[in-house]
Amino acid sequence: MNALNFIKEYLQQHHDYFTEVSEYIFRHPETRFEEYQSTAYLAAQCEHMGFEVERQAGGIETAFVATWGSGAPVIGFLGEFDALSGLGQVPNQTTYQATPECSIGHGCGHNLLGTGAFAAACAAKAYLEANQLSGTVKFFGCPGEEGGSGKTFMVREGVFEGTHLALTWHPSPANCIMSLSSLANYQVYFRFKGITSHAANSPHLGRSALDAVELMNVGVQYLREHIIPTARIHYAVTNTGGISPNVVQADAEVLYLIRAPQVAQVEEIYQRVIKVAQGAALMTETELSIRFDKACSNYIGNRALEALLFESLHGIGVEAPNAEEIAFAKGIYDSLTEGERRNYLGLMRSFGYVGDGSEFAGKYLSDSISPYVASEEAMAGSTDVADVSWVVPTAQLTTSTAALGTALHTWQMTSQGISFNAHKAMLRAAGAMALASVQAVQNAAVLEKIQAEFACFQAANPYRNPIPADIRPSTLNK
Numbered sequence: 001m002n003a004l005n006f007i008k009e010y011l012q013q014h015h016d017y018f019t020e021v022s023e024y025i026f027r028h029p030e031t032r033f034e035e036y037q038s039t040a041y042l043a044a045q046c047e048h049m050g051f052e053v054e055r056q057a058g059g060i061e062t063a064f065v066a067t068w069g070s071g072a073p074v075i076g077f078l079g080e081f082d083a084l085s086g087l088g089q090v091p092n093q094t095t096y097q098a099t100p101e102c103s104i105g106h107g108c109g110h111n112l113l114g115t116g117a118f119a120a121a122c123a124a125k126a127y128l129e130a131n132q133l134s135g136t137v138k139f140f141g142c143p144g145e146e147g148g149s150g151k152t153f154m155v156r157e158g159v160f161e162g163t164h165l166a167l168t169w170h171p172s173p174a175n176c177i178m179s180l181s182s183l184a185n186y187q188v189y190f191r192f193k194g195i196t197s198h199a200a201n202s203p204h205l206g207r208s209a210l211d212a213v214e215l216m217n218v219g220v221q222y223l224r225e226h227i228i229p230t231a232r233i234h235y236a237v238t239n240t241g242g243i244s245p246n247v248v249q250a251d252a253e254v255l256y257l258i259r260a261p262q263v264a265q266v267e268e269i270y271q272r273v274i275k276v277a278q279g280a281a282l283m284t285e286t287e288l289s290i291r292f293d294k295a296c297s298n299y300i301g302n303r304a305l306e307a308l309l310f311e312s313l314h315g316i317g318v319e320a321p322n323a324e325e326i327a328f329a330k331g332i333y334d335s336l337t338e339g340e341r342r343n344y345l346g347l348m349r350s351f352g353y354v355g356d357g358s359e360f361a362g363k364y365l366s367d368s369i370s371p372y373v374a375s376e377e378a379m380a381g382s383t384d385v386a387d388v389s390w391v392v393p394t395a396q397l398t399t400s401t402a403a404l405g406t407a408l409h410t411w412q413m414t415s416q417g418i419s420f421n422a423h424k425a426m427l428r429a430a431g432a433m434a435l436a437s438v439q440a441v442q443n444a445a446v447l448e449k450i451q452a453e454f455a456c457f458q459a460a461n462p463y464r465n466p467i468p469a470d471i472r473p474s475t476l477n478k
Contacts (some may be wrong), residue, residue, distance in 0.1 A: 001294050003442070004315045007123045007434045018119045018430070019423045021045055025111035025348040026091070026418050029083035029104040029109070031476040032148035035062045038081040042114060042141055048121050051139065054203045058157030060473055062143040066158065068125045069136040073447055075124060075437040076138045076160065076392065079117035080110040080145045080169035082373055085476060089414035094331030096411050108146065109171030112417065112426045116169055116346045119430035120424050124437045133440045138163060138400040140260060142384075144473055147187065151295040151384035155391055156465040165305055165450060166394040166438060168183040168419065169383055169429040171401035171422065173344070175318055176352040176370035177310045178396040181378040182299040182386055183232065184261040184266050184466065185291070190216060190277045192238075193287040206248025208372070210241045212284040213252040219276035221254075230378065231260040255293070263297050263466050277283035293474055297464035299386035300457065303374050304450045305395035305436070311396055312435035316428055321365045325421040329364035329403035336405045350379040351398045364399040365421065390463040393454040397432055399425040450455050 001009070011018070021042070028037040039062040043053045050462035057063040087107030088099035099105070106112075121139040129137050140159070144150030154160065170178065192213060197206030220233060227233070234257040241249025256273060260266045274290065281288035321329070333341070345357045353370045360366065386393050401422040406412050416422050440447045 003438050006127050007431050010123045010126050011431055022111050022115040024419050025081050026106050032082050032144035032146050032472045033475045034199055035082050035143050058154045058159045064141040066139040071134040073164040074136040076163040076166040077121040078140050078142055079118040080142050081113035081114035082146050087414050089411040091418050093415050106417045107409045107414045112171045116426040116430045120433035123434035127438050149296040149384040152296045152387040152467055160392050163392045166388050166392045167433040168396045172351045172398040173400055173402045173404050173406050174351045174353045174398050175366055175400050176350040177306050177372045178352045178398055179301050180375045183382045184263040184298040185259040185271050185382045186266050186295045187257045189255050189291040191253045191289045194250045197248045199246045199248050207254035207285045208248050209286050210249040212280045212286045213254045216277050216280035233258050256409050291472055296384045297386045300389045302393040302395055305393050305452050309395045309397055309436045313432040316366050316431040320367055326375040332403040333364045341405050364403050393450045399429040401425040
């Protein structure tokens with residue numbers, strides 16, 4: 001049996017099993033670096049499927065590496081399983097219904113992402129095993145993508161060393177190759193220390209840390225006009241100093257997320273933000289301390305591997321949705337705002353979609369594959385897959401797990417997280433990744449082309465991990 005038919009048949013036979021894995025992760029949502037249940041469960045499933053598991057990979061409590069086989073090439077699949085705070089939602093509903101027992105939810109589809117990558121690893125393993133082919137399959141359990149840059153920490157600790165290619169995917173409303181770059185970023189805490197005092201009786205004796213935070217934020221607002229248009233600066237006040245207005249606040253903190261197309265650009269903006277913070281401290285006579293939290297680079301896709309993945313996605317194909325799936329997708333689409341509906345193509349283009357949307361007329365689910373066009377543009381978001389792409393030839397795709405117009409990090413995305421359509425799309429992605437990986441194993445010329453392209457990139461672009469050596473992964477609540 002050829003690789004395409006073998007992989008399609010394997011995934012069809014194991015459809016219920018991988019659906020069960022996805023549903024378990026969905027129903028046990030956990031935020032960054034606290035994915036204890038998901039990690040334990042998924043690592044156990046890897047062992048169940050014949051992989052050897054190294055837990056706490058890179059010294060990260062919820063990271064692991066599952067390995068099968070021996071020798072070269074070493075093919076890797078990147079899986080995520082962290083969820084998002086504030087996105088608890090009853091699944092398979094077309095109206096907002098928060099889950100009272102848990103405010104955390106899989107609003108970015110990482111239950112699907114992790115399971116799909118795991119399914120791809122299992123399918124590739126099964127094919128190599130059945131055909132007695134040499135090679136090593138690795139499934140990387142990668143925690144903390146959402147605001148934690150787990151893979152960047154793993155890259156820093158050498159977890160991906162010796163891997164010849166890496167494949168991953170992401171849920172979305174589209175079926176295409178994710179060829180765009182991404183924004184590099186730094187995430188940094190700025191803390192101000194002042195002096196408490198009675199705000200009415202002796203305000204002149206106090207030094208307000210909250211004033212410093214507010215002045216810093218105002219200063220950064222003015223800075224926005226004088227940075228490159230493709231950069232982004234976000235912030236959240238994480239400590240206002242208390243709830244008593246009659247006390248001068250002695251402690252306050254703000255968290256900044258700075259993004260730009262390249263790490264060097266982020267660094268330049270970061271240094272300017274530091275000067276604004278220092279100015280705020282000077283104006284308020286408070287003490288400033290800075291704590292670097294995490295960072296990631298910009299994504300660089302391997303074009304040869306992307307082309308192979310695109311060919312494999314076409315081989316797997318897209319099944320036509322049934323009436324029930326269409327009705328549910330329509331209900332989701334109807335729940336979107338007018339702006340979300342108008343922006344649906346912009347969202348899909350950020351995933352690599354190419355076209356004018358004419359093929360979606362009268363539809364609520366994408367049932368076609370977008371053409372592959374290698375793009376030098378950067379999407380507006382960030383991903384820690386980026387740092388893997390600087391040390392291993394990497395490609396990623398997306399498949400239509402969600403209705404047209406569904407934005408990531410929304411209750412609608414959570415609601416569709418374990419739908420039948422989502423699981424079909426999950427296994428579509430798994431099939432494409434598995435097929436691409438075994439073709440690279442079987443065709444030395446293809447693998448050599450991938451490696452040659454990557455060697456040229458590395459020679460011209462020395463890699464520096466953007467997270468300082470002394471910084472450790474932090475949970476959402478620090």
